Amino acid sequence: MEKHLYTLIVHSEHMAGLLNQVTAVFTRRQINIESLNVSPSSIEGIHRYTITAVADEDTIAKVTLQIAKKVDVLQASYFLEDEIFMQEIALYKLSTPLLMANPEICEIIRRNDAPIIETNPVYTVVEKAGRTAETEQLRRDLSTFDCLLQYVNSGRIAVTRSSEEHLTEFLKTLNQ
Amino acid sequence: MKKRITGAEALMQALIHEGVTTIFGYPGGGIMPVFDALYDHREDFRQVLVRHEQGAAHAAQGYARSSGQVGVCLVTSGPGATNTITGISDAMLDSTPIVVISGQVGAAALGTDAFQEVDFVCITQPICKWSYQIRRAEDIAWAVARAFYIAANGRPGPVVLDFAKNAQTTMVDFEPASLPIQRGFIPVPQPSDDAIRRAAALIDNAERPLLLAGQGIELAGAQEELKQFVEKTGIPVGCTLLGLSTLPSGHPLRQGMLGMHGNLAPNVKTNECDVLIAVGMRFDDRVTGRLATYARQAKVIHLDIDPSEIGKNVPVDVAVTGDCKETLARLTKAVHPAEHKEWVESFAIYHTMEDERVVRPAIHPAEGPLKMGEVARRVSEATADSAILVTDVGQNQMMSARYFRYTRPRSIITSGGLGTMGFGLPAAIGATFGAPERTVCLFVGDGGIQMNLQELGTIMESGAPVKIILLNNNYLGNVRQWQELFFNHRYSCTPMMNPNYELIASAYGIPSRTVAARADLDDAIHEMLTSSGAFLLQVAVEEEENVMPMTPPGADVDHMLPFIDSSTPTEQWKSTFIH
Ligand SMILES: Cc1ncc(C[n+]2csc(CCOP(=O)(O)OP(=O)(O)O)c2C)c(N)n1
Ligand SMILES: [Mg+2]
Numbered sequence: 001m002e003k004h005l006y007t008l009i010v011h012s013e014h015m016a017g018l019l020n021q022v023t024a025v026f027t028r029r030q031i032n033i034e035s036l037n038v039s040p041s042s043i044e045g046i047h048r049y050t051i052t053a054v055a056d057e058d059t060i061a062k063v064t065l066q067i068a069k070k071v072d073v074l075q076a077s078y079f080l081e082d083e084i085f086m087q088e089i090a091l092y093k094l095s096t097p098l099l100m101a102n103p104e105i106c107e108i109i110r111r112n113d114a115p116i117i118e119t120n121p122v123y124t125v126v127e128k129a130g131r132t133a134e135t136e137q138l139r140r141d142l143s144t145f146d147c148l149l150q151y152v153n154s155g156r157i158a159v160t161r162s163s164e165e166h167l168t169e170f171l172k173t174l175n176q
Numbered sequence: 177m178k179k180r181i182t183g184a185e186a187l188m189q190a191l192i193h194e195g196v197t198t199i200f201g202y203p204g205g206g207i208m209p210v211f212d213a214l215y216d217h218r219e220d221f222r223q224v225l226v227r228h229e230q231g232a233a234h235a236a237q238g239y240a241r242s243s244g245q246v247g248v249c250l251v252t253s254g255p256g257a258t259n260t261i262t263g264i265s266d267a268m269l270d271s272t273p274i275v276v277i278s279g280q281v282g283a284a285a286l287g288t289d290a291f292q293e294v295d296f297v298c299i300t301q302p303i304c305k306w307s308y309q310i311r312r313a314e315d316i317a318w319a320v321a322r323a324f325y326i327a328a329n330g331r332p333g334p335v336v337l338d339f340a341k342n343a344q345t346t347m348v349d350f351e352p353a354s355l356p357i358q359r360g361f362i363p364v365p366q367p368s369d370d371a372i373r374r375a376a377a378l379i380d381n382a383e384r385p386l387l388l389a390g391q392g393i394e395l396a397g398a399q400e401e402l403k404q405f406v407e408k409t410g411i412p413v414g415c416t417l418l419g420l421s422t423l424p425s426g427h428p429l430r431q432g433m434l435g436m437h438g439n440l441a442p443n444v445k446t447n448e449c450d451v452l453i454a455v456g457m458r459f460d461d462r463v464t465g466r467l468a469t470y471a472r473q474a475k476v477i478h479l480d481i482d483p484s485e486i487g488k489n490v491p492v493d494v495a496v497t498g499d500c501k502e503t504l505a506r507l508t509k510a511v512h513p514a515e516h517k518e519w520v521e522s523f524a525i526y527h528t529m530e531d532e533r534v535v536r537p538a539i540h541p542a543e544g545p546l547k548m549g550e551v552a553r554r555v556s557e558a559t560a561d562s563a564i565l566v567t568d569v570g571q572n573q574m575m576s577a578r579y580f581r582y583t584r585p586r587s588i589i590t591s592g593g594l595g596t597m598g599f600g601l602p603a604a605i606g607a608t609f610g611a612p613e614r615t616v617c618l619f620v621g622d623g624g625i626q627m628n629l630q631e632l633g634t635i636m637e638s639g640a641p642v643k644i645i646l647l648n649n650n651y652l653g654n655v656r657q658w659q660e661l662f663f664n665h666r667y668s669c670t671p672m673m674n675p676n677y678e679l680i681a682s683a684y685g686i687p688s689r690t691v692a693a694r695a696d697l698d699d700a701i702h703e704m705l706t707s708s709g710a711f712l713l714q715v716a717v718e719e720e721e722n723v724m725p726m727t728p729p730g731a732d733v734d735h736m737l738p739f740i741d742s743s744t745p746t747e748q749w750k751s752t753f754i755h
Contacts, residue, residue, distance in 0.1 A: 012360065013360045017297060024302055065483055065486075068483070069484045071360055071361045074360050171359065
């Protein structure tokens with residue numbers, strides 16, 4: 001079966017040790033997690049994981065069910081790119097002397113609409129929000145000048161495009 | 177009304193509140209305050225002191241499997257806790273509700289490599305339903321209530337409570353908790369009306385339907401619902417190893433056991449049926465053989481309480497998620513009465529083939545050494561087919577499971593998913609506490625009995641009336657069989673020197689007898705069953721007997737030795753993954 005980059009959105013109670021259990025489902029099936037983000041959700045006390053991984057749909061569906069089965073996981077679903085709005089943030093720490101020496105670098109940064117959030121005689125920090133392809137492209141472009149001191153990416157965060165809020169509905173049915 | 181008590185006493189109160197009556201345990205530093213509290217509750221709990229914590233976990237499993245109640249074991253931190261791991265894994269794979277309460281170092285010492293500290297929650301997370309560390313006495317009421325709820329509800333399984341020492345000793349205002357809805361744990365999914373309707377339509381239109389009955393039926397207490405469903409629809413039934421007592425032996429629709437050492441007819445018919453109805457079973461590889469050829473011709477209906485089992489191994493056409501006690505009853509209402517006379521009759525020829533080549537020689541051998549099958553059948557008959565069969569793992573397991581007969585629910589206790597040698601003896605002890613009114617017969621090999629032999633001490637002290645049938649073939653027989661069939665007779669580390677088991681039994685004050693002659697067998701069985709209390713019956717059985725029929729690992733489910741030509745395909749099986 002054909003492999004795709006899937007985005008899993010998992011909602012859980014805020015319990016110590018749960019992240020371990022969620023990632024262990026991927027480990028058991030030898031799937032690498034591409035990115036992982038944990039954050040609060042719109043509902044007080046409920047946490048939200050955004051996980052990306054490359055797999056075929058059959059496997060990702062089974063992984064999702066096995067995650068949903070964990071006690072204290074409320075819901076787990078998987079999505080393709082066209083079913084979500086997604087974003088990530090990357091920070092690029094650059095050598096200021098190299099930056100000054102190379103006007104092309106400044107040009108790239110401007111073209112990317114990437115704000116500079118710190119600059120001093122030693123280094124400059126640039127921020128870029130966007131999709132994986134965009135942050136990744138900027139990293140590659142900057143790398144060619146050998147000016148990149150550090151790079152970090154927040155990993156994907158995503159919300160669904162659907163107008164239905166499955167978690168809210170699930171919680172409503174529980175209360176009845 | 178809240179009472180001010182220690183955390184250890186709070187645990188006692190919480191266990192009483194959960195209806196616990198029996199605790200399998202072993203003390204130690206990390207759990208001493210709890211054992212001290214237990215001293216005041218000798219009236220409230222039967223306290224069974226095992227001889228090894230693995231024994232405590234398996235005994236709790238045997239208790240749970242025989243009674244349907246949650247089994248409880250209580251052990252110390254560090255090595256006490258890690259000794260239960262095999263039992264926890266076994267309970268996870270076989271959906272057995274147990275709660276393991278382990279001691280833990282005080283919260284202030286956590287993470288410092290303190291004496292007998294292990295990260296038990298992390299160790300057990302992948303092998304149990306829920307694992308939780310109680311660090312404050314205030315959490316006891318909630319954690320215990322939740323532990324028992326999770327262990328027993330939905331698909332049952334093991335739960336671990338790691339009980340930090342400070343929480344055992346601090347004072348707390350205690351009141352047993354009742355649990356609000358757990359939004360992260362919905363035990364029983366509700367099947368849609370549509371799923372029931374579509375399943376009923378498939379069943380109504382089926383010409384050659386086959387039902388696979390698994391342990392889920394026992395766990396749901398749905399034996400009667402199963403019977404009504406198959407009697408209304410005339411559908412023949414194959415049972416998994418753990419589902420052997422879901423439909424009584426001798427029921428006209430019961431076609432025997434599925435899988436690697438199951439019966440020929442249901443395995444062959446799996447690949448001939450047009451609709452396959454799997455109930456409370458999970459298509460384990462020991463049941464399916466090669467997945468690529470398994471029931472490909474059939475529409476598959478899967479009734480299970482665990483949504484993550486649907487489609488896990490076998491693609492499913494209609495999923496009916498829910499408690500099968502309810503879903504089977506709903507299906508029975510929804511389907512039309514039917515009879516599949518010709519189809520059911522078509523099983524007979526395979527039963528006849530198996531009878532002639534395998535069953536009769538196994539249970540009515542004319543001469544030669546005693547055989548495992550005949551011992552199992554005689555013991556079953558001598559108990560009016562109403563005993564609980566507990567088995568260890570190996571040939572003894574397959575032979576006793578095959579040739580025992582089952583007339584009552586919850587009559588087979590065996591390690592299916594994990595295949596744990598050493599499971600049998602402690603599980604049988606647990607079963608005598610879980611079902612004190614029933615006869616408990618343990619079938620065990622000379623290898624497996626030595627894996628938890630120390631539990632004879634538990635029998636001696638508790639008086640657990642386990643009837644131990646030791647099938648001694650002087651081999652790790654199951655492995656020897658594979659070596660014979662798939663590794664050119666190279667018996668690497670499977671011949672085994674045995675001790676004098678009667679001397680061992682007598683050291684523990686357990687009466688025993690050894691039989692080697694066919695003429696003595698019935699009398700010896702009679703002596704075992706009429707003796708009060710435990711008894712060890714050692715049977716010297718044929719040393720190199722093979723369990724047949726057999727679907728070699730990785731072969732098609734209907735491809736069973738000795739009914740197929742064993743020469744060519746062996747090469748093919750060898751090249752496939754043998755495990
Ligand atoms: C703990 C454990 N270790 C090893 C095995 C592998 N194994 C399966 S059956 C078997 C042989 C069992 O020998 P015995 O108890 O004498 O039973 P028999 O097959 O001879 O009846 C072995 C070693 C296992 N299942 N469990
Ligand atoms: Mg043996």
